[in-house]
Amino acid sequence: MSDKAPAFLKKMSRRSTRHTLQERNENAPEQKKQQRKRKGELTRRIPTTSKKQHYEIQNRCFDGDVSPSVLIETPQKEVLEETTNLSGFKRFRFKNLFVKPSPLPCLSWANSxxxxxxxxxKELKYVHDKSFIQQHPTLLPKMRGILLDWLMEVSEVYNLHRETFYLAQDIFDRFMLxxxxxxKEHLQLIGVTAxxxxxxxxxxxxxxELVILKALNWSLCPETIVSWLKLYSQVDSLKDEVNFLVPQFSQETYIQVTQLLDLCILDIESLDYQYGVLAAAAFCLTWDSISNCVRWMNxxxxxxxxxxxxxxxxxKKVPTEDRHNIQTHVDYLAMLSKTHERKEDFLERMSPVAVMGILTPPKSTEKPAND
Incomplete structure (x- = not known):
C-alpha cells in the first residue's frame, strides 16, 4: 500500500489540478463580466472633475513699446511643455498661470x-491692420475717414449706440483686409452693410451682407474700443457693494473721452494699435504699455x-441714463484735418533741415580753412 500511495496521490493530484483549471476556464467569461461590472460601478462612484484650463503665454511686445503679455487657452497638459517654432524661439505652456491679475472685481455671474x-x-483673434489700404489701389486713407464720419452721422440720426458704430467700424476694417x-464706388455700400x-x-x-459675413468667418463679437473704455471707466469709478453691470462713471466725462476716440478712429493709423490700448491711451492708464499710442494720440x-x-x-425713446451710449456726430472731418496739420507742423519742426542742418555735414567748400 505504501508503495502505491505516492502514485495514487500523484494521480489524484493531477486530476484535481485538471478539474480546477477546467473550472477556471469555464468560469472565466463570467468572472470577467463581474470584474468589468465592479470596475464600472467604481468608475461611476468617482465624481468627474471639471476641465482644467491651461494657458500659453504669448508676448505682444512691439518695437519701442512694452505691451502686456496675454494668455491663450491651450489643450489640457499635465506638465510644462517646451516647443520650438520655426523661428527658433522657445514657447512654454504653463498650467493655471496668469501673467497679470484681472483688474475686475469678483463677479456673481462669472469668473473675473x-x-x-x-x-x-479677442484682441488677438480679431485682427485689424491699416495695410489693407494697399490691397485697394483706387482707395485713399482719407476715404475711410470720410466713410466712418458719415456712419457716425447715420448712427446719430437713427439713435444707434456707440457700440453699434464701433462694431461696424471693426467689421468694415476686417472685411477690407x-x-x-x-x-470707391462700393465703399459706401460696404460701410452701411457693416x-x-x-x-x-x-x-x-x-x-x-452674406459676402461680408462669409469673409469674416462669422466672427462678429470683438471687444471694441468702446467696450474696453466702459471697462476702464467702470473699474476706475467702482464703489463697494454695487452691481458691476450698472454704470458708475460720469456720463459727461465718458462722452469727452469718446469724442477723442471718435476722432482718432477716423485716422487709418489708429489700426496700428489694439483696441484695448487705444481706449487706455484715451483714458490715460498704465504708461508702459500705451506710451507709443499716447504719443500718437496727443x-x-x-x-x-x-x-x-x-x-x-x-x-426720443432713449432713457436719460442711456443717452451717453448713443453715437453722436460733430464736424470730425474738420477736426481730423486740423490734427493732420498739427502733425505736419510738428514733423517739420523736428526735421534736421529745420534745425539748421545740425545733423547734415557741411559742404567741403563751407569748411573753415586750416591755419
Missing part, C-alpha cells in the same frame, strides 16, 4: 479671471481740447 482672459484673447481691388450687420437690421442688402487730444466741449443730447 475668465472674463479678463477672454477679452485679452480680406479683400482686394475694391473700388452698420446694418452691427445693428442686426435686415434690409435689401442681404447679398453683400495731437488728436489737443484738437479735441480746442473744439467746443461735447454736451449730452436728449433722444
Amino acid at each position: 479671471d475668465d472674463v479678463w482672459i477672454k477679452m485679452l484673447n 480680406t479683400q482686394k481691388d475694391i473700388g 452698420l446694418f450687420i452691427a445693428s442686426k437690421i435686415e434690409e435689401d442688402i442681404i447679398a453683400k 495731437p488728436f487730444a489737443q484738437t479735441v481740447r480746442e473744439w467746443p466741449r461735447p454736451q449730452l443730447k436728449d433722444f
Whole structure:
C-alpha cells in the first residue's frame, strides 16, 4: 500500500489540478463580466472633475513699446511643455498661470479671471491692420475717414449706440483686409452693410451682407474700443457693494473721452494699435504699455481740447441714463484735418533741415580753412 500511495496521490493530484483549471476556464467569461461590472460601478462612484484650463503665454511686445503679455487657452497638459517654432524661439505652456491679475472685481455671474482672459484673447483673434489700404489701389486713407464720419452721422440720426458704430467700424476694417481691388464706388455700400450687420437690421442688402459675413468667418463679437473704455471707466469709478453691470462713471466725462476716440478712429493709423490700448491711451492708464499710442494720440487730444466741449443730447425713446451710449456726430472731418496739420507742423519742426542742418555735414567748400 505504501508503495502505491505516492502514485495514487500523484494521480489524484493531477486530476484535481485538471478539474480546477477546467473550472477556471469555464468560469472565466463570467468572472470577467463581474470584474468589468465592479470596475464600472467604481468608475461611476468617482465624481468627474471639471476641465482644467491651461494657458500659453504669448508676448505682444512691439518695437519701442512694452505691451502686456496675454494668455491663450491651450489643450489640457499635465506638465510644462517646451516647443520650438520655426523661428527658433522657445514657447512654454504653463498650467493655471496668469501673467497679470484681472483688474475686475469678483463677479456673481462669472469668473473675473475668465472674463479678463477672454477679452485679452479677442484682441488677438480679431485682427485689424491699416495695410489693407494697399490691397485697394483706387482707395485713399482719407476715404475711410470720410466713410466712418458719415456712419457716425447715420448712427446719430437713427439713435444707434456707440457700440453699434464701433462694431461696424471693426467689421468694415476686417472685411477690407480680406479683400482686394475694391473700388470707391462700393465703399459706401460696404460701410452701411457693416452698420446694418452691427445693428442686426435686415434690409435689401442681404447679398453683400452674406459676402461680408462669409469673409469674416462669422466672427462678429470683438471687444471694441468702446467696450474696453466702459471697462476702464467702470473699474476706475467702482464703489463697494454695487452691481458691476450698472454704470458708475460720469456720463459727461465718458462722452469727452469718446469724442477723442471718435476722432482718432477716423485716422487709418489708429489700426496700428489694439483696441484695448487705444481706449487706455484715451483714458490715460498704465504708461508702459500705451506710451507709443499716447504719443500718437496727443495731437488728436489737443484738437479735441480746442473744439467746443461735447454736451449730452436728449433722444426720443432713449432713457436719460442711456443717452451717453448713443453715437453722436460733430464736424470730425474738420477736426481730423486740423490734427493732420498739427502733425505736419510738428514733423517739420523736428526735421534736421529745420534745425539748421545740425545733423547734415557741411559742404567741403563751407569748411573753415586750416591755419
